[in-house]
Structures are given as C-alpha cells and as structure tokens.
Amino acid sequence: MNDIFRGTLVRLTTEDPAILASAIARWNRDTEYARLLDSDPHRMWSASKMKQYLEKDLEKDPPQEYFFQVRTLEQDCLIGFVGLFPIWAHQNAWVGIGLGEREYWGQGYGTDAMRLALRFAFMELNLHRVSLNVFEYNPRAIRSYEKAGFRIEGRLRQSLQRNGRRWDEIEMGILREEWLANNSS
Ligand SMILES: CC(C)(COP(=O)(O)OP(=O)(O)OC[C@H]1O[C@@H](n2cnc3c(N)ncnc32)[C@H](O)[C@@H]1OP(=O)(O)O)[C@@H](O)C(=O)NCCC(=O)NCCS
Incomplete structure (x- = not known):
C-alpha cells in the first residue's frame, strides 16, 4: 500500500x-446539496469569509478534524470533501461527506x-468506530454508506421538517471489526 489516500476513482487531497x-x-x-448535508436553514458564505474560516481551522494544533478534499483520478477535478471528527476518549469519529459537483453523484465517487x-x-487513527447521521430523504447517501460497510443503528423519528412534512434522521455506524472483516487482504 503506497498511497493510502488513493482509491479506484478518487484520491483525497488537501487543497x-x-x-x-x-x-x-x-x-x-x-x-438541494445544502439540504442533503445539513438540517440548519440554508445560509450562504462568501468565498472570502470561507477562506478566513478555513485558514483559522488549519491553525488549530492538534487538528480537531481530518478534513480532506476529493479529486477524481481521471480528470483531477475537485468534486467534494470528506471529514472525520474524532472523539479520542472513545476511539470514535463522526464522518461527513459531500460531493458539491452534482454531475458526479451516483457514479461511485462518493463511496470510493x-x-x-x-x-x-481504522488503519491510521486506529479508531474503534465511525458514526454518521443521514436524512430519510437521502436514499442515495444511505445506499452509498451501506456499500461502504455502515449499518443502520437507529432513527430519530420525525426530527426534521422539510417540504411540508416530517422526516426521520437515521443513525448509522461501522465498527472496526466489521471493517476488518471486509478489508483484510
Ligand atoms: C452521498 C454521496 C456522497 C454518495 O456518493 P455517490 O458517489 O453519489 O454514491 P454512489 O454512486 O457510490 O452510490 C449511490 C448508490 O445509491 C443508489 N441510488 C441513487 N439514487 C437512489 C435513490 N433515489 N434511491 C435508492 N438508491 C439510490 C445508486 O444506484 C447507488 O447504488 P448502487 O451502486 O447499488 O447502484 C453523494 O451523492 C453526495 O455528496 N450527495 C450530495 C450531498 C450529500 O447527500 N451528502 C451526504 C449527507 S449525509
């Protein structure tokens, strides 16, 4: 394994x-992208405000998150991000992912x-568990997470109000032993 940040369709980068x-x-x-990612009301950030925020975040030592960007191997196109937010005391981390370039949805890039x-x-941070939550109205993400090895563990019933109805928030997780069982070659 020469490059742990390289997959079959994408690589993880720091831009x-x-x-x-x-x-x-x-x-x-x-x-639509903002509503798939976040339950907060959609807010816009200017590029300069976002740059200030990112620069401040980079100064934190030790880093409180492992925030990677995603580039395609074929075209070297920046298409999204994936971030891990560890809770060291429990060897757990929350993960968040988003492909902002929507023409890449549904083609395997996010799962990779x-x-x-x-x-x-699991291999570098030696974590025991990775957790995430996803909204009921996002079946593409749920399927992608299942392909990556996550299991549905529970639901916060009717926790969101969007498009005139209530939706569940779904809790998913993967344990180290489950990941090893599918990735020990
Ligand atoms: C979620 C996300 C990272 C998944 O990455 P992706 O590259 O689109 O996912 P993949 O193509 O690897 O897998 C998607 C799977 O969902 C399936 N799918 C797509 N639309 C679906 C739908 N409406 N219902 C059920 N399954 C669906 C696809 O067929 C595919 O499964 P398959 O490989 O068994 O055919 C990406 O779509 C994304 O960033 N979306 C916008 C932001 C977002 O939703 N972030 C996650 C917040 S929790």
Whole structure:
C-alpha cells in the first residue's frame, strides 16, 4: 500500500484554502446539496469569509478534524470533501461527506471517497468506530454508506421538517471489526 489516500476513482487531497473556499462557496449556493448535508436553514458564505474560516481551522494544533478534499483520478477535478471528527476518549469519529459537483453523484465517487476515509480512520487513527447521521430523504447517501460497510443503528423519528412534512434522521455506524472483516487482504 503506497498511497493510502488513493482509491479506484478518487484520491483525497488537501487543497489551498483559496481554491477550496471558492469551490465550497459555489457548492453552497445549491440548496438541494445544502439540504442533503445539513438540517440548519440554508445560509450562504462568501468565498472570502470561507477562506478566513478555513485558514483559522488549519491553525488549530492538534487538528480537531481530518478534513480532506476529493479529486477524481481521471480528470483531477475537485468534486467534494470528506471529514472525520474524532472523539479520542472513545476511539470514535463522526464522518461527513459531500460531493458539491452534482454531475458526479451516483457514479461511485462518493463511496470510493468514504472507503478511503474509513481506511484512514481504522488503519491510521486506529479508531474503534465511525458514526454518521443521514436524512430519510437521502436514499442515495444511505445506499452509498451501506456499500461502504455502515449499518443502520437507529432513527430519530420525525426530527426534521422539510417540504411540508416530517422526516426521520437515521443513525448509522461501522465498527472496526466489521471493517476488518471486509478489508483484510
Ligand atoms: C452521498 C454521496 C456522497 C454518495 O456518493 P455517490 O458517489 O453519489 O454514491 P454512489 O454512486 O457510490 O452510490 C449511490 C448508490 O445509491 C443508489 N441510488 C441513487 N439514487 C437512489 C435513490 N433515489 N434511491 C435508492 N438508491 C439510490 C445508486 O444506484 C447507488 O447504488 P448502487 O451502486 O447499488 O447502484 C453523494 O451523492 C453526495 O455528496 N450527495 C450530495 C450531498 C450529500 O447527500 N451528502 C451526504 C449527507 S449525509
């Protein structure tokens, strides 16, 4: 294994804050994307405000999160991010992922990026568990997470109000032993 940040479709990178900030500011203008990612009301950030935020975040030592960007192997196109937020006392981490370039949805790129994040979580950070939550109205993400090895563990019933109805928030997780069982070659 020469490069743990390289998958079959994507690689994980760390972008220059100016490049990343302008990409995130553009992605965040897509309300459907924002609503898939977050339960907060959709807010917009300017690229310069986002750059300030990212630069401040980079100064934190030790880092409180492992925030990677996702580039395609074929075209070297910056398409999204994946971030791990460890809770060291319990060897657990929350993970979040988003492909802001929506033309890449549904073609395996996100699952490949999540597999790389899990490899980093279990092989480099030596975590015991990785957790996430996802909204009921996001079946593509749920399926992608199941392909990466996550299991549904529970639901917060009717916790969201969107498009005139209530939706559940779904809790998913993967344990180290489950990941090892499928990735020990
Ligand atoms: C979630 C996300 C990272 C998944 O990555 P992706 O590259 O789109 O996912 P993949 O193509 O690897 O897998 C998607 C799977 O969902 C399936 N799918 C797509 N739309 C679906 C739907 N409406 N219902 C059920 N399954 C669906 C696809 O067929 C595929 O499964 P398959 O490989 O068995 O055919 C990406 O779609 C994304 O960033 N979306 C916008 C932001 C977001 O939702 N972030 C997650 C917040 S929790």
